[in-house]
């Protein structure tokens with residue numbers, strides 16, 4: 001395998017969540033975090049789980065990472081049930097204090113590689129490669145407390161990508177950063193993905209971030225999280241943020257997430273005409289609708305037209 005680039009395999013789901021219900025139990029009490037959640041992540045995807053606070057996004061990520069067993073349903077990676085944590089699924093959190101403070105940037109990135117049994121010389125070369133990719137070559141010997149929040153985020157991303165996981169799991173990784181740094185991190189992540197085409201599952205409650213970071217978005221309802229819709233968003237990036245189409249898409253997603261009337265009512269006339277006349281019935285946007293993924297180009301174009309409506 002090419003050590004520096006993530007392979008894009010055949011066009012099949014890498015990660016599959018089917019009817020996943022997740023609960024926390026404490027004695028007789030239980031909290032249902034998600035209910036009957038299904039989605040797929042394809043190789044090279046940038047799938048975003050988007051939903052309000054408490055809808056179970058982080059819990060889903062923990063289950064995919066192998067820390068929580070579903071109460072119902074199944075999670076598979078490459079066709080194999082997920083039963084425990086593994087180096088094929090690496091999580092990047094927003095708390096960058098996850099970087100051991102006594103290790104330098106290089107030490108932090110090398111640490112899991114060495115722990116996994118990689119020879120020191122290879123681990124060092126791999127670490128330096130990814131540290132360079134995130135623009136931190138001048139800081140290889142710096143300690144975390146001397147780095148800004150954005151730089152710590154870059155170290156965490158370098159450390160995760162150096163592991164070459166099958167899927168990178170990102171739990172609101174930029175949420176603690178100021179707006180400008182967050183924007184530049186989104187841009188850098190986009191560039192890294194363009195160069196390396198890794199597979200990513202990204203959790204956020206920011207609609208704008210979801211549109212910028214993802215090529216597809218799974219919308220989750222408020223607690224307990226259920227899939228409300230799946231949207232294709234590959235046409236948006238930071239360049240389109242703030243534009244008319246972007247704003248219209250953001251408003252539409254907001255309505256899909258929060259407006260109960262939208263759930264009950266048919267989609268707006270213009271949208272439903274466009275979608276229902278030109279797309280299969282399953283693509284009309286009244287909720288709980290799941291779009292086939294990834295969308296054929298023809299359909300995604302029409303969906304984006306619908307989103308803009």
Ligand SMILES: Nc1ncnc2c1ncn2[C@@H]1O[C@H](COP(=O)(O)OP(=O)(O)OP(=O)(O)O)[C@@H](O)[C@H]1O
Nearest residue numbers: 024031033052053054055056057058059060205223
């Ligand atoms: N360790 C826990 N024990 C019991 N309940 C929990 C635990 N962790 C989370 N929950 C509950 O599970 C539900 C989903 O929480 P989760 O953190 O997954 O949501 P989230 O969508 O990631 O929220 P946020 O965007 O605020 O991080 C919430 O109702 C939360 O209170």
